[in-house]
Amino acid sequence: MKHYRAYCFDLDGTVYRGKEVIPTAIQFIHQLEDKQLDYFFVTNNSSKTPSQIKQTLQQFGLNVSEKQIYSSSLVTAKYVKKHFGQAKVFVIGQDGIRYALQQEGIDIVEENPDVVVMGIDRKIDYEKLTKACIAVQNGATLIGTNEDIKFPTEKGFHPGNGSFVKLVSQVSNVEPMFMGKPSPVMLEMIQQEYGYNKNEMLMIGDNYDTDILCGIRFGCDTVHVNTGVVNTEKVKEKGVQPTYCINDLSEFEL
Structure with missing residues (x-):
């Protein structure tokens, strides 16, 4: 297998499933550390701040x-700040998206927003969804942090943010914008900040429709692992294949 300078990992379904670690992934990352190779985490999970994600990874034995x-x-x-400036934003979501918007100085409101931003919200209710639908029908732009319909946990699949954005979209008859994978923006940010060539980067993930397509659209090599959302059999039916298809990261030779 080819050698790379930057290994980019999805989290849910690749490094862990809910509160359950995937041991082969942790072992692989420790091998990267031993060889002094760079690695990053590229996640559609908008619920946690970087500090909270760091704490989760520490619980699994990774000091990042x-x-x-x-x-x-x-x-x-960053997109909302760049394209909507001083717009008022109604948010459905948890700490991660609220913290990120506040860091950019964005005005978060409950009434008459210019933009509706939706991230995963484990306390979502009918009232929040209704407010989002009405705001979008009144002209607010609908933006989803990601379009994942579901995500894996130790108990099974849970509804993802995309399922709720789709509900608001269908009620309001408006097409949403999505920011996370399969958009290549996060990989582009890593490349720009660290100066890698695309052929020096590798995207690793369990979900073909987000992780693998993100790498393909960015133009780097990809690894699909059979530990999460989409199994290998389904991936092999796709028109564009990952660079590597493996059961888990114990099969990837450094």
């Missing part, structure tokens, strides 16, 4: 810097 963590919240907040 917040600079190694790139999330859909970060990308979404």
Whole structure:
């Protein structure tokens, strides 16, 4: 297998499933550390701040810097700031997306927003969804941090942010914008900040429709692992194949 300078990992379904670690992934990352190779985490999970994601990884035996963590919240907040300036934003979401928007100085409101931003919210309710639908029908732009319909946990699949954004979209008859994978923006940020060539980067993930397509659209090599959302059999039916298809990261030779 080819050698790379930057290994980019999805989290849910690749490094862990809910509160359950995937041991082969942790072992692989420790091998990268031993060989002094760079690695990053590229996640669509908008619920946690970089500090909270760092703490989660520490519980699994990984001591990482917040600079190694790139999330859909970060990308979404930067996009809103760049394209909507002083717009008022109604947010459905948890700490991660709220923290990212506040860091960009964005005005978060409950009424009459110019933009509706939706990230995963484990306390979502009918009232929040209704407010989002009404705001979008009144002209607010609908932005989702990511379009994942589901994500794996130790108990099974849970609804992802995309399922709720789709609901608001269908009620309001408006197409949403999505910021996270399969958009290549997070990989582009890593490349720009560290100066890698695309052929020196590798995207590793369990979900073909987000992780693998992100790498393909960016133009780097990809690894699909059979530990999460999409199994290998389904991946082999796709028109464009990952560079590597493996059961888990114990099969990837450094």
